[in-house]
Amino acid sequence: MHKKKVLLVLLLVAIGSIFYYLYILKLEREQLESVSSTTSLIKTVFEAKVIPHLGALGRPARGNWTAKQLEAMAQSKRETGYNAWLSERISPERTLYDMRHRSCKKLNYPAKKLPPVSVVITYHNEQTSVLLRTLSSLKSRTPLLLLREIILVDDGSSSVDPKFNDILQIKFQDLVKHHRLEKQVGLMQARVTGAEFAQSDVLVFLDSHVEVTQGWLEPLLAPILENNKTCTTPIIDTIDYENLAYRRGKPSRGFFDWEFNYIQLPLLKEEMVAMPTPHQNPIMNGGLFAIGRQWFFELGGYDKGLKIWGAEQFELSLKLWLCGGRILEVPCSRIGHLYREGSFKVHYTDKAKSSEDKLISRNYRRVAEVWLEEYKDKLFANMPHLTVIQAGNLAEQRELKKRLQCKPFKWFLDNLAKDFLQIYPLKDPDDYAFGTLQSISSPNLCLDRTETKPSRPQLSTCSSDPTFPSKPEQQWVLSNRRELRSGFRCLEVRNKSMDVHVYQCHRQKGNQFWSLDTKTHQIVFGQMANARRCLEALTEENGLTMRDCDPNQPKQRWKFGYENNERMKHFWDNVNIV
Structure with missing residues (x-):
């Protein structure tokens, strides 16, 4: 009787083991099918279109295109401002030449001493091929010890690919953390949202249509390690909107003119002699920069009153310089930026263009009222329409300026504009x-x-x-x-x-x-x-x-x-x- 009980128990255990094994096999098969399905999805949706070696090493992507293909390219440029059709046929992992100055390649940045970063990328209705190329370049050209996470913030895109998250999971696993905002809040507030999610002590903000190059990150971090109130910017190279060729940019000093256009001034003589040593950058381009997380939020992030886009780089740059920090352009760091065709206009809102123009004018008025002091009159003389724009409540910004004991704008001109006032004088001579x-x-x-x-x-x-x-x-x-x-x-x-x-x-x-x-x-x-x-x-x-x-x-x-x-x-x- 005892043996029969033992045999019955063994039989039940064996049957249970078989069912458990079959259950595990079923789960594994479903998981493999899911992975296979997603991998197939990537190949079907994106990689199936890729033409091997097209645009490799950053060369112009050229081919013997048919009339139908040329029309498809032209249509994509009308819709996006760049050749999106061609972008889909260039590998997301395309190779690039090492564009750095030869001296940069000899510099040694011990990764263990540098802080890991959180890269924050925001986008609105971005093309998938361009976005994947941005992410792929980050993954392949950044030391793993230094890249803690990529925070991807979808700023209320009107069209959402339901399979995009699956593609991110397969290609980047846990490296990319994707957050979607149901309502568009604009570039500045979307970036602040991403920064709030960040876990690293150093933030790197990038646009969603860039390609980083070999050795891009370490030179940006070294000056921050020396002075935690430093913001660093790379040299911004150009990705051609027509053929996606990667072209070398020049070092420069950013500024704005008396009509709030972003401009670039050549390096000062002493800065040229010291190349590729980092040099002062009065006003950053705004799309690509690294900054300590604590310092960014101590400065208040971006002015909460700035809407959608426009003047944010002026506001943050002035805060940095006038409130105890500095901005350095770092020639040993190079990042390519895809600029749209000059005649193409991006509208970041679903509202009429005139409404968007009013929002940008409002942003300009806020920055001028808070930071330019008496020099705002020069701006208003050239842009009289700003004087009838309501700037909104400025109490928080003025309190921040007082609390941080920020210097006056005259200090900015006296210390960072040796040649600016010669080119853009406060009093212009008469026109011809x-x-x-x-x-x-x-x-x-x-x-x-x-x-x-x-x-x-x-x-x-x-x-x-x-x-x-x-x-x-x-x-x-x-x-x-x-x-x-x-x-x-x-x-x-x-x-x-x-x-x-x-x-x-x-x-x-x-x-x-x-x-x-x-x-x-x-x-x-x-x-x-x-x-x-x-x-x-x-x-x-x-x-x-x-x-x-x-x-x-x-x-x-x-x-x-x-x-x-x-x-x-x-x-x-x-x-x-x-």
Whole structure:
């Protein structure tokens, strides 16, 4: 009887073991099927489109494309501002040249002594291929000891791929922590949300359309280790919107002009000599920087009153410098940034463009009121529309400024703007000419920067008042900086093609240098005497072109609404023409 009981127990154990084994097999099979399904999903959705070696080493991605493919590229550029169709066919793990200065490769940064970081990336309706390339470059080119986590914040994207989280899990496992905000809060507040989730003592903020290069992180961390109130920025290289080629950028000092345009000034002589040593960066670009988490929040993060985007880099940069910190650009750190086509406009809200413009103007007004003190009058003189914008409650920002005992804006100009005030003086000299620019050969046609084709000017019917035209697109100025300016845009010539474009004024002369020959009435491009060309009207097609200067060609003759003859006598003073 005892043996029968033992045998029965053994039989039950055996049957239970078999069922347990079958259950485990079922779970494993389901898990494998899930992994296989997700892996297949990645290949189906993304990697199946990849063309091997296309764009490898950061080279231009070129091919013998069909007419249908070229149209698909053009359509993607119209929708996104860059060649998204081509991006989908370039590997997310594409290789890049090591772009660093040779001295940078010899520097040693012991990883054990450097702090690990939390990388914060926010995005809104970003293309999957671009986002995956950003994340893949971080994973493959960052030491594991230093990359604690990547915090990915979806700022209320209107279209959500339900399978994107599965792709992240397979490719990046627990490295990427994905947070979705149901409602769009804007760039600044989305970044603050990501920073609040962060577990590391050092934060690195990146845009969602970048590629980091070999050795990018260590040089950014070393100055922070020396001084915990330091913010560091890399050299920002360019990823071409047309063919996604990776192109080397130049070191520079960021600033803003008196119309709150972000500008780049060349390095000072002593900084050039010391290259690639980190140098002071007055105003950061804003998209890519590293900063201590405690110091970031001690500064209040971003001003909570700033909405969606705009002026955030000015506000944070001024706080950093005036309230006891510093910003250094680090030439040994290089990150590529995908910039959109110049004429493409990104709208970060679902509201009308005019509403978004008001939000940006409000941001400008807040920064000016808090940080520029008496110098805000110079800004308002150039941007009078800001004076009627309500800035909102500024009590918290002013209290922060008082609590941190921040220096005045004059200190910023005195210590960081040795050459800035020479290029952008507080009092501008008079301009040389302004008003409409009328074709003498076809007096009914005037130069028009046009809003329908923002990058290509054209000719249109002249406004009735040549000095103060009712159409702002026909208001041109031959400025004291010898540029042909309309609003915030300048006429420029692309040197290879000699095509005429309208682009943001950079105030560095070069391809935006223009003069007026008062004797022949020609509008002349170019500073050097042996390389000048003249603006010529294509009256039949209401267009423009550049030709060799011919004083007998009537289509090269133009007339400004007003010409300051006394100023014109000194146009070429102190200008190198050889």
